[in-house]
Amino acid sequence: MLRYVTVTQALSRREKARLATTDEIKATALDLMREQGTTDVRFTDIARVMGMTAPALYRYFDDRDELLTALIADGYLALGARIAAALAPLPAEDLAGRWVAAGSSYRDWARSEPQQFALVLGMPVPGYVAPDEGPTTEAAKAAMGQLASIFVAAAETGRLGEPLIREVSQAIIDCEKAKHDELIGIVPPESFQAMMQTWAMLHGFVSLEAYGHFDWLEPDARDELFRSHIRLAAKAAGLPVPAP
Amino acid sequence: MLRYVTVTQALSRREKARLATTDEIKATALDLMREQGTTDVRFTDIARVMGMTAPALYRYFDDRDELLTALIADGYLALGARIAAALAPLPAEDLAGRWVAAGSSYRDWARSEPQQFALVLGMPVPGYVAPDEGPTTEAAKAAMGQLASIFVAAAETGRLGEPLIREVSQAIIDCEKAKHDELIGIVPPESFQAMMQTWAMLHGFVSLEAYGHFDWLEPDARDELFRSHIRLAAKAAGLPVPAP
DNA sequence: CGTGTTTGTTATGAGGCGTAACGTTTCCTG
DNA sequence: CAGGAAACGTTACGCCTCATAACAAACACG
Secondary structure, three states: OOOOOOOOOOOOHHHHHHHHHHHHHHHHHHHHHHHHOOOOOOHHHHHHHHOOOHHHHOOOOOOHHHHHHHHHHHHHHHHHHHHHHHHOOOOOOOHHHHHHHHHHHHHHHHHHOHHHHHHHHOOOOOOOOOOOOOHHHHHHHHHHHHHHHHHHHHHHOOOOOOOOOOOOOHHHHHHHHHHOHHHOOOOOHHHHHHHHHHHHHHHHHHHHHHOOOOOOOOHHHHHHHHHHHHHHHHHHHOOOOOOO | OOOOOOOOOOOOHHHHHHHHHHHHHHHHHHHHHHHHOOOOOOHHHHHHHHOOOHHHHOOOOOOHHHHHHHHHHHHHHHHHHHHHHHHOOOOOOOHHHHHHHHHHHHHHHHHHOHHHHHHHHOOOOOOOOOOOOOHHHHHHHHHHHHHHHHHHHHHHOOOOOOOOOOOOOHHHHHHHHHHOHHHOOOOOHHHHHHHHHHHHHHHHHHHHHHOOOOOOOOHHHHHHHHHHHHHHHHHHHOOOOOOO
């Protein structure tokens, strides 16, 4: 069965139709997830909404896991695109603004698409195992790389200050060398460490909020807490601190 | 059907048997979740492992949601118990040690029981809606309250320093008054804010790690990163900072 | 136009959830 | 202690979903 189409040549009529149907299936799945507030999705329901029968969907996805894999990859792409869109209008030198924009995109995405967020960054779905390599991993790196790029830009323009915690273990230094050698000589190890802690900070807030653990806070207070949180993250990491 | 037993009087033979069976069901469910690495659980499987038939389980839990509710409540209790156990041997004045111990328990629990962690603090399970009041909420407060108690102890002994971020919005001040008036006059608003940010920091790291997003780091590096992370959290919040 | 591919259908089986109806064991009380 | 009630467990069943198989229609293309 022809499943993945090379993009080098123009798509035939059939291939375009196939892609359109594939997209519609994914979009319908997301709609249903939004509607029902779950990451669960029934082929039966997707098919019904699309005016098809369930077995037809197996022409496009071998099973539910393959659909989920596609949705997860799309999720990373969507997150990456949102961050990119938020960063685009900001000048490269506005580091504080870019940091706020990137963090806020992350948060806004999680709030507007909590199911997709859970799918991508939450507990792996029952039975689903992420492929070690592939489009998913690449999309993930692309999305997260944008956060890293702010640190890189800061370091390259000499505006990356000392992080609040300066002690770095050999294990983390080794990890930067082994896994992110592109940062060696640009982002010092203590800032590499701070970078991951910054992601953890951001993710922690967004995660708690998306899963309803901040529901007891008024929306205004949540917004203010986030603004403060993101300033804290910048300050802790040695990034230029956004204005309060 | 008799479901909840008053603890004031001794339990009859039957009540003890019922409780034992209920516990066995929950334990079996957790075992299966651990085994399969999911938060999914089939009554059929539980029953098979227990040497029963599935419909018998409905004598103990009305449906899957009720079992999940019980597991979530137990999860909070387990988390609370672990934190309490970690704090118990430490003297009240060792604030830095207590902070490290509490944070590490949180992390250890998530790592040793990732499914329970996902159940309790992750995405709400398909279809499941948490009851607004009840044992779940109380257990949650008890578990999280222990983190808060470290801040309270620090404040009461005059060892709670200024948090890194001092600006606090009126909305957050109002929220402390409305939802946590027991802290008013003890924990200043900017520290109340820092407290929640500290939770978010802790949760973010633990969450990313539990869901495999730090798998690319060597275990040693993860441990070191966590040590650094928890020091950062303490420093940012104005708590006494643990030694590196 | 005819042939092979693609896309859809209906039919079917396997398995889980939850209910109903029916024994069997356990407790409790007259 | 005997009878009755409650609790506990079973089998049988209906409904739903996943996934496959077999078949029919639409389409592309020589």
